[in-house]
Amino acid sequence: MSDNRPKRPLFDSRMKTERDYWLKRLGGEPVPTGVHPDFERAGAGARRPGRLEVAVPDELRERLMRLTNGAPLLVYAAVLAGLQVCLSRHARSTTVIAGSPAPRAAEPNALAILSEVDERTPFRQLLLDVRATLDEAYANASYPFGRVVRDLGLTAAVDRCPLFDVALAHEALHAPLPELNNDITITLRPSGDALVCDVDYHAGLFHGSTVEAFVRHLLTLTSAALADVDRPVGELDMTNVAERQQLLVDWNDTRRDYPHDRAVHELFEEQTAATPDAPAVVCGSEVITYEQLNRRANRLAHRLRALGAGPEVCVGICLERSPELIVGMLAVLKAGGVYVPLDTEYPRERLAFMLEDTRARLLLTREEFVGLLPAGDARVVRVEEAGAGDELSDQNPPAGASADNLVYVMYTSGSTGEPKGVAVTHRGVVRLVKSANYVRLGPGEVVLQFATTAFDASTFEVWGALLNGACLAVAPPPPLGLEELGAFVRGAGVTTLWLTAGLFHQVAEGGLGDFRGVRQLLAGGDVLSAPHVRRALEAVPSLALINGYGPTECTTFACCHVMRAAGEVGSAVPIGRPITNTDVYVLDVGMRPAPVGVVGELYIGGPGLARGYVNRPELTAERFVPHQFSKEPGARLYRTGDAVRYLHDGTIEFIGRGDRQVKVRGFRVELGEVEAALLQCPGVRDTVVTARADQSGDKTLTAYLxxxxxxxxxPQEVRAHMEQRLPAYMLPTDYLFLPELPLNRNGKVDRARLPAPERNRRDPSERFVAPRTETERRVAEVWCEVLGLDAVGVNDNFFRLGGHSLLATKVMTRLREIFEVELSLGHIFETPTVAELAALVERSTATAGAVAGGGIERVPRGEEDLAQVLAELSRLSEVEVQSLLAQEGLGADGTSVNE
Structure with a gap:
C-alpha cells in the first residue's frame, strides 16, 4: 500500500529560515564559555560521568516563586540569566554561550543561547533579553545542532562540544539534551515544595567540589539578582559573607613582626656585630668573614660617598659574579646609594638608556669592561682602584638611606618599546628575607649565589644570606656549565639555592647526584613541570622544593608553594600562598574577589611592592592601584596581569598571562617592545610579533612585517637592525614578510590568520648550495633534525637559522655520536656553517680514524653522558649559561612569572 502523504523537502523554506537565524545569531567566532578544568583536557581521556545534587536554597526558591508564580519557562529564564553572568565571570568575556535543550514539544535538539553581558546592564534588562532570545531560539529549534556546527565552519571535536561547555535544563520544560560531550549540564527539578539541581559533569576534567562550588555560586548570584532586579549585573556577588571573609582575610593572614624600619646595610652591620668571624662569602679557596666583608665594603663606600653617592643617587654596577660584586653592592648601599645592575651582554644602546634613565652619577666596573660600556655622564669607578688606599676608613659610614629609600633599580621589558626600571625600596628587600615563612635562613645555611644581578633572584640569594648570618657561596664567574655548577654545589656544601625552572628541569633530568646535600631548592621564573618535581623529591627525600612566584615589581617573591614529598604533587604545581607580610587577591574585572575556582587577575599588596617605574608616572599609576581592601592610607595593589584561580585548599594556581607579555627562555618579554624596535627599521610600515612553541615546546618569537x-x-638587514637594539632573548627567530596584516571585522590584527613559519628559515637573497659530500649531508641532516627544518645549505649559518646555545649543544652531541670524534661546543661558534663544520669533522676523522657508517639514529644517553654533554656549556657567557641554557631545559614550556 503506497504512502500518498506529501513528502517534506529535505531543505524547505522553514529550514532555510532557521539556518539563517542561527548563522546570524552565532556568526563570527563563537567560543565555548565554561568553568576552567581541574585537569588538562588533552589528558582527560574518555568521558567519565560524575553526578551530584545541589538543593536550591529556600530564599532563592521563594524569590523565584514570587517572580514567576512557578511557571517553568520563567523560572528557567531567571536562572539562565544568572548562569550567563556566572559564565561571563568565569570566561572573563562579555560574550557567553550556554546550552539549552529544545522544548518538549519539539524534536530532541540542542540550542546555543548567546548573550552579551554588559556589567552596567540591570539584571531586569538582561532577564528580558534572555527571555527574548529563548523565544527566538525555541521558534528555530528544528534546525539540527550538528548542521549549525557544520554551517558555522566549526570542528566537532570528539571530547568537547564546539559551542558551549555548560548547559541548563528544566525537567518540566525540556526534552532530553542530546549527548554532546559538554562539560556540565544542570537540570532544575521540582521535588515537592523544593527545587533541586541535578548536575552531570565530566569527572575526568573536574573535581566534584569544583562543580558543586560553581552551582552554589550560580544560585548565590541569582538570589542576589532577584532581591534587586534593577542592580547592574556587575554589582552582583557570587560569594557569601563567609566566603569573602576567607578570600580577603583568612587566606591573607600573613602579618608577622620584622624590622620594617631598618635599611638593608644596617641589618648587615647588625649581623656583622653579632657574628664577626663567621664566613660571609666563599668563592673557591677565598673565604671572607662578616667583619672582613664589612671593612672592605666600608672603604669602597667612603670613596663612593666622596664622589657623590647618597640617598636616591643611582650607581651602575657592571661586574661579573665574584666577591667584588658583593662588596660593590654592599658599598653602594652603605654610601646611601641605589645600585643599578648592568649586564655587559646587552646592546650598548640599551645600557646607555638605563644609565641615562636612572641619571646614574657613578658607574662601578672593572677595567676589562670599560671599553664595552657606552660613553655617558656617569663617572667610571674602577673597582680595582676604588677601595685601595690607607686614607680610606674601614669603619661604618654614618647612616645614609632609610627603609623608605630606594635600594636598587632593575630593568624589565617594556610594552612601549623601552625597558622599564623597577624602583625597589629597602623595606621591600627586608620584608623578603626577614621573618620569612617559606624558607629557613640563618647561621649554618650555605646559600648559592648564581643568578645574574640583573634578575631579582639575586636579591634573595645575596640578602637572604647576608642579613641572616648565613654563608653566601659565590659560584665562579662564567663560563660555568652544569657539571661545574654541580661540583661547586657539592664542594661548597650548598644547602639552599635558587634555580630557574629550566635549569631545575635540567638538574632533575641529570639525577641530582651533586645536589643531595641541598636541603632547600627554590625554583621558578616559569611553570614547573610536575613530573620533574616528583623526580627530584624521590631522588632527594630530605629536600624541600619550593615553587617561588613573584614579579620584579613585588621584590622577587609574592607566593611560594613548599613541597616535601612526591605524593603530594598533582598534575600541576601551584604557585602557593602569599609569603610573610604579603597580601594577594584574585579579582574579577570589576575588582571583586573571584570565588574559589573562578579565574581572575592576581593583585599583590604589602611592603614588598616597588615604589613604581622610573620616570614613568602614568605606567606606575596604571599598574599600582589603590588598595581597596586596606585601611592603611596610601596602600596600593600591583596588577600582575597574570590569570590565576584559588583552589579549594587556599593555594593559587597559575593559568596564564592576560596580556601580550610572554616568557622566552625564562626572560620576561613584552611583544610590544619587540614590535617598536622593528618599526624603527627603515622600510617597515607595519608589524606584529607573536610567540609560538617550537617542536621541543620552547617559545620562539615570529615577526610579521x-x-x-x-x-x-x-632579512639580513632587519636582523642586523634588531641585534643592535635588543638582547638576544628578545630577537625573533623567524621573519615573515606580508603584503598586509590580516584584520578581523573589528579592524584588529587577526592573529589566527597569520601564517605559521615555514620549515625553511633561509634568507631568500642567499643562493642555496646543497650538501656536496657525505659528511656535509649528514651534518645538514642533524641541523634539520634539531632545528625542525626541511633543508639546509652548506653556507647557511646555524645561528641565523634560529639556532642558539642549547640547540648547539644538541647538534654537537649528535655529531660526536655519528662520527665518533671529539667535538666541543665552541667549535660550532667558530665554524657556524655546514661547510665549515663538515670540514672540521673531516679533519678530526682523518686523525681519529674512519667515519662511522649508517644513518642518523637516536642514541640513548645515561646520566654520565648527559653530564659530559652539559659540561660543554662551560664555553658560554653569563647570560647564555644562566638564562638561555637554563630556561631551555627539557620539559620547560615557556609560560612566566618570576623575574
Missing part, C-alpha cells in the same frame, strides 16, 4: 610602499626589506 609589511614594507613601506616601494621599499624592499632584506
Amino acid at each position: 609589511v614594507a613601506d610602499e616601494g621599499a624592499t626589506l632584506m
Whole structure:
C-alpha cells in the first residue's frame, strides 16, 4: 500500500529560515564559555560521568516563586540569566554561550543561547533579553545542532562540544539534551515544595567540589539578582559573607613582626656585630668573614660617598659574579646609594638608556669592561682602584638611606618599546628575607649565589644570606656549565639555592647526584613541570622544593608553594600562598574577589611592592592601584596581569598571562617592545610579533612585517637592525614578510590568520648550495633534525637559522655520536656553517680514524653522558649559561612569572 502523504523537502523554506537565524545569531567566532578544568583536557581521556545534587536554597526558591508564580519557562529564564553572568565571570568575556535543550514539544535538539553581558546592564534588562532570545531560539529549534556546527565552519571535536561547555535544563520544560560531550549540564527539578539541581559533569576534567562550588555560586548570584532586579549585573556577588571573609582575610593572614624600619646595610652591620668571624662569602679557596666583608665594603663606600653617592643617587654596577660584586653592592648601599645592575651582554644602546634613565652619577666596573660600556655622564669607578688606599676608613659610614629609600633599580621589558626600571625600596628587600615563612635562613645555611644581578633572584640569594648570618657561596664567574655548577654545589656544601625552572628541569633530568646535600631548592621564573618535581623529591627525600612566584615589581617573591614529598604533587604545581607580610587577591574585572575556582587577575599588596617605574608616572599609576581592601592610607595593589584561580585548599594556581607579555627562555618579554624596535627599521610600515612553541615546546618569537610602499626589506638587514637594539632573548627567530596584516571585522590584527613559519628559515637573497659530500649531508641532516627544518645549505649559518646555545649543544652531541670524534661546543661558534663544520669533522676523522657508517639514529644517553654533554656549556657567557641554557631545559614550556 503506497504512502500518498506529501513528502517534506529535505531543505524547505522553514529550514532555510532557521539556518539563517542561527548563522546570524552565532556568526563570527563563537567560543565555548565554561568553568576552567581541574585537569588538562588533552589528558582527560574518555568521558567519565560524575553526578551530584545541589538543593536550591529556600530564599532563592521563594524569590523565584514570587517572580514567576512557578511557571517553568520563567523560572528557567531567571536562572539562565544568572548562569550567563556566572559564565561571563568565569570566561572573563562579555560574550557567553550556554546550552539549552529544545522544548518538549519539539524534536530532541540542542540550542546555543548567546548573550552579551554588559556589567552596567540591570539584571531586569538582561532577564528580558534572555527571555527574548529563548523565544527566538525555541521558534528555530528544528534546525539540527550538528548542521549549525557544520554551517558555522566549526570542528566537532570528539571530547568537547564546539559551542558551549555548560548547559541548563528544566525537567518540566525540556526534552532530553542530546549527548554532546559538554562539560556540565544542570537540570532544575521540582521535588515537592523544593527545587533541586541535578548536575552531570565530566569527572575526568573536574573535581566534584569544583562543580558543586560553581552551582552554589550560580544560585548565590541569582538570589542576589532577584532581591534587586534593577542592580547592574556587575554589582552582583557570587560569594557569601563567609566566603569573602576567607578570600580577603583568612587566606591573607600573613602579618608577622620584622624590622620594617631598618635599611638593608644596617641589618648587615647588625649581623656583622653579632657574628664577626663567621664566613660571609666563599668563592673557591677565598673565604671572607662578616667583619672582613664589612671593612672592605666600608672603604669602597667612603670613596663612593666622596664622589657623590647618597640617598636616591643611582650607581651602575657592571661586574661579573665574584666577591667584588658583593662588596660593590654592599658599598653602594652603605654610601646611601641605589645600585643599578648592568649586564655587559646587552646592546650598548640599551645600557646607555638605563644609565641615562636612572641619571646614574657613578658607574662601578672593572677595567676589562670599560671599553664595552657606552660613553655617558656617569663617572667610571674602577673597582680595582676604588677601595685601595690607607686614607680610606674601614669603619661604618654614618647612616645614609632609610627603609623608605630606594635600594636598587632593575630593568624589565617594556610594552612601549623601552625597558622599564623597577624602583625597589629597602623595606621591600627586608620584608623578603626577614621573618620569612617559606624558607629557613640563618647561621649554618650555605646559600648559592648564581643568578645574574640583573634578575631579582639575586636579591634573595645575596640578602637572604647576608642579613641572616648565613654563608653566601659565590659560584665562579662564567663560563660555568652544569657539571661545574654541580661540583661547586657539592664542594661548597650548598644547602639552599635558587634555580630557574629550566635549569631545575635540567638538574632533575641529570639525577641530582651533586645536589643531595641541598636541603632547600627554590625554583621558578616559569611553570614547573610536575613530573620533574616528583623526580627530584624521590631522588632527594630530605629536600624541600619550593615553587617561588613573584614579579620584579613585588621584590622577587609574592607566593611560594613548599613541597616535601612526591605524593603530594598533582598534575600541576601551584604557585602557593602569599609569603610573610604579603597580601594577594584574585579579582574579577570589576575588582571583586573571584570565588574559589573562578579565574581572575592576581593583585599583590604589602611592603614588598616597588615604589613604581622610573620616570614613568602614568605606567606606575596604571599598574599600582589603590588598595581597596586596606585601611592603611596610601596602600596600593600591583596588577600582575597574570590569570590565576584559588583552589579549594587556599593555594593559587597559575593559568596564564592576560596580556601580550610572554616568557622566552625564562626572560620576561613584552611583544610590544619587540614590535617598536622593528618599526624603527627603515622600510617597515607595519608589524606584529607573536610567540609560538617550537617542536621541543620552547617559545620562539615570529615577526610579521609589511614594507613601506616601494621599499624592499632584506632579512639580513632587519636582523642586523634588531641585534643592535635588543638582547638576544628578545630577537625573533623567524621573519615573515606580508603584503598586509590580516584584520578581523573589528579592524584588529587577526592573529589566527597569520601564517605559521615555514620549515625553511633561509634568507631568500642567499643562493642555496646543497650538501656536496657525505659528511656535509649528514651534518645538514642533524641541523634539520634539531632545528625542525626541511633543508639546509652548506653556507647557511646555524645561528641565523634560529639556532642558539642549547640547540648547539644538541647538534654537537649528535655529531660526536655519528662520527665518533671529539667535538666541543665552541667549535660550532667558530665554524657556524655546514661547510665549515663538515670540514672540521673531516679533519678530526682523518686523525681519529674512519667515519662511522649508517644513518642518523637516536642514541640513548645515561646520566654520565648527559653530564659530559652539559659540561660543554662551560664555553658560554653569563647570560647564555644562566638564562638561555637554563630556561631551555627539557620539559620547560615557556609560560612566566618570576623575574
